[in-house]
Amino acid sequence: MKKLVNDPKNVVAEAVAGFGVAHTDIVRISTDPIFIVRRDAPLAGKVGLVSGGGSGHEPLHGGFVGFGMLDAAVPGAVFTSPTPDPILAATKAVDGGAGVLHIVKNYTGDVLNFETAADLAAAEGIEVRSVIVNDDVAVKDSLYTAGRRGVAGTVLVEKIAGAAAERGDALESVAGIAERVISGVRSMGVALTPCVVPHAGEGSFTLADDEIEIGIGIHGEPGRARIKLEPADAIVDRLLGPILEDIPFAAGDKVLLFVNGMGGTPQIELYIVFRRAAEVLAEKGIEVTRTLVGNFTTSLEMQGTSITLLKLDDELTALWDAPVQTAALRWGR
């Protein structure tokens, strides 16, 4: 394992500390328990947005704390959901009296720990609503699974719900907007290489030189199928197919097309993927009206990509376009 780390046990604490020093204009850091909070939190009368989860997906979630997006992010150990304590502390730190929305990715650990934190916060008189993001079409949502996973679509939920909170929406409304994004967003990913969790020191799985994993999540877990390497365009078609069928997306739809890097893929490859995805959507009469390309929901150094589609309407588009000022996503100010 070759990593730019000191003691693997301190990876998250040191990275969060560095993040705090690098972005003093946007965030403050709590070191015990560890969480990242918007510099000017709590904002009286504004709904607070808290997300979090295991570390290793950066910039998710800390990179999205700031004006127009999250009020706090709670990073757990690498790929391990945070415990309720820091979630509770972050929830209190952002409560401006208008209640707090928890944005939770659909993993057993995240759901359970956020649930406990929400109960504890409620016991302290804070109104908490939770939404569960589950955009990954690689996993069937059925009785026979823990349900679809939350992956890169989470970024879109955080941005759009964050804009709704920033414009002054009440908790119910912000939660409703988040649910609308969740109902309209679908993703699927592929890995070319595994990632190495610092405390594990070994690849999360093993792939031969000519193999790729289709339908991977963001925790270095194996995917649904292992196939031989194919040209980028063929891989894109494999990812887009299940996404398009799922809601389904149809001709005439306006969408946000988001090509996400898993952390170790050169940008040049993400744009090759984007090119093909845009081409397929154009052929199908689906109109790409907004775009996002880059490493936004990663699995450490994994090479690979995921494609996310979100159905847009005028309101969601306006909320997407609204100003945002975070370490990883910024426009309009």
Added chain:
Amino acid sequence: MKKLVNDPKNVVAEAVAGFGVAHTDIVRISTDPIFIVRRDAPLAGKVGLVSGGGSGHEPLHGGFVGFGMLDAAVPGAVFTSPTPDPILAATKAVDGGAGVLHIVKNYTGDVLNFETAADLAAAEGIEVRSVIVNDDVAVKDSLYTAGRRGVAGTVLVEKIAGAAAERGDALESVAGIAERVISGVRSMGVALTPCVVPHAGEGSFTLADDEIEIGIGIHGEPGRARIKLEPADAIVDRLLGPILEDIPFAAGDKVLLFVNGMGGTPQIELYIVFRRAAEVLAEKGIEVTRTLVGNFTTSLEMQGTSITLLKLDDELTALWDAPVQTAALRWGR
């Protein structure tokens, strides 16, 4: 070699096409010859800024085309300087009558090809000035080398000179600002893994599981020394030492601290590096007044980082803070 590509020969053309579709609000694309140009170019009376070089360093340079930064970027084949034709075409496309500045990284190929293009542009009546970025302290600037290389510091030159052009400075002034940045910026990098050039299909060098290359450039070329893996803090100290000595940087200086990822390093590691770099600078009484962290000057999927320091004064700080709207760097609009 596992990459999200189709035919390796089409990597740059397809990536640029994808980039164009993804960022129609900011850029236009020329496909023959290939270059990326600001959507609203040429701007009458504004100095045009053109940079370029081999591909594989994304978002450099295409990701920096837009308001307040570059007017055009000319990508060559992967790690291969572009030929004069597209440089000339891009130069013409951005000439608004106030002349054009070429920002060239100091490599024999880039220097020669931009030189030829500048001569040809001059022959067509366009006033061209060139600046050569050479911030890499890993290479000694002496009679016995091709001179220091241009690496991540290039981003800072492009941003600050771009802001000067956007505020309406004349060509001489924009070039002068660029030269001031160049004289005050120093960088040094380390690689944990090599990168794989698509047409080569093999790692650019071979490193054992416990080895790192200190003083690498951004073309997957070997560095000055190969050492055993060390904790992140020790590696940071190795990079910062030669940077601090070079100008030198001294107590009381105000600096921009830029921790750059080589493409395949998880963000969490970049912030661990940032934390230590900020700590060392604080100990030395050097004040970090601006920061930048992320993958901005990459070597494909290489894992590693580079540290860049730029001496700031009030004017350079104001130009750094000025609005910028590009695919990879954006604030203030």
Added chain:
Amino acid sequence: MNLDVTWAKAWITTGAAVMNEHRVELINLDREIGDGDHGENMDRGFQAVLLKLDDLPAEANPGDVFKLVATTLISTVGGAAGPLYGTAFLKAAVAVTGSAELDGAALVALLTAARDGIVLRGKAESGDKTMVDAWTPAVDAADAARAGGADGPAILAAAAAAAEAGAEATEPWVARKGRASYLGERAIGHRDPGAQSSALLLRAAADTAAGD
């Protein structure tokens, strides 16, 4: 030994040592069908528990030990295992509140409460390839042993053996809960990490009870 607070502390102390010893094994099981952190999570949690065990007042009961284990695991483990083990120990603590020494009935109540707590939080059924598949056979075996007149240590020995068999039995299954469920058929042939850590923990309970 008597199944009093000394035993409860000995169980947890040995459990912590066992989690540390099997850290890599559990990481590897979880790498195969999960995300590779289970051993790290369990080790982190039990090391944190160890640091707090000595702070317990002298007059503490086994239930106080389990309560401390529960709150510490909840606040240090994270992931799925943290809330699940945390709830298990919380419910177990409630089931034996106030008892200074646990008899066979109390042990069965403890194990049942723990298992029910896991099911309450995680909603897994038997055969879903989770830690429930170690706990439920353990509860059943303990109950049967008690009905057969076994003493405390023997009840725990029966529970541990059943948990081990239960963990092993998960190997050929498809998973329906937790991360392994994402894998479909590909989970076949791999033992569930949480079932394995549960078996290890119950074996520590039996071993310490068997000592003197």
Added chain:
Amino acid sequence: MNLDVTWAKAWITTGAAVMNEHRVELINLDREIGDGDHGENMDRGFQAVLLKLDDLPAEANPGDVFKLVATTLISTVGGAAGPLYGTAFLKAAVAVTGSAELDGAALVALLTAARDGIVLRGKAESGDKTMVDAWTPAVDAADAARAGGADGPAILAAAAAAAEAGAEATEPWVARKGRASYLGERAIGHRDPGAQSSALLLRAAADTAAGD
């Protein structure tokens, strides 16, 4: 064969085949002390030249061929090699402008002009571990052969042999120009890729001249 336009085209056609054949070898040399693109660059450039060779008018001279090679390499190779080889062929073309057939003196003038063009653009001196270290020995050997009365093909054979020896001689050196200069002592033991491609190109010139 006569060193006329047919030879010039044959040289370049063979040169293109040779660059294609040695593509990986040149990439590997460049991976060791550069950035691994030299073989790709040369192959791309010469393939582009091939596509244009047939467009030359029937009455073309060798100089016209070299002019076409120059402009095509300049606009397709990129990197350091593009401008350097481009200038070499441009100066070579000028040196033999108008001649339908090249005698020994013209050949020496051609090689000298090419080498001088490279030095003009790249400012490298002999011993800097660049393509100059293939070209300068080639020029010297050609001049000596011509002085010794050799005919065209023999002059080119002498030049090719000297270029090959020159390329090989770069191996033990530290580089002072180009990317290899960044490596300091670590460039020792590796042959300069540009010197090697130069030797291959001159060998193609000699081989085609020797044919009939």
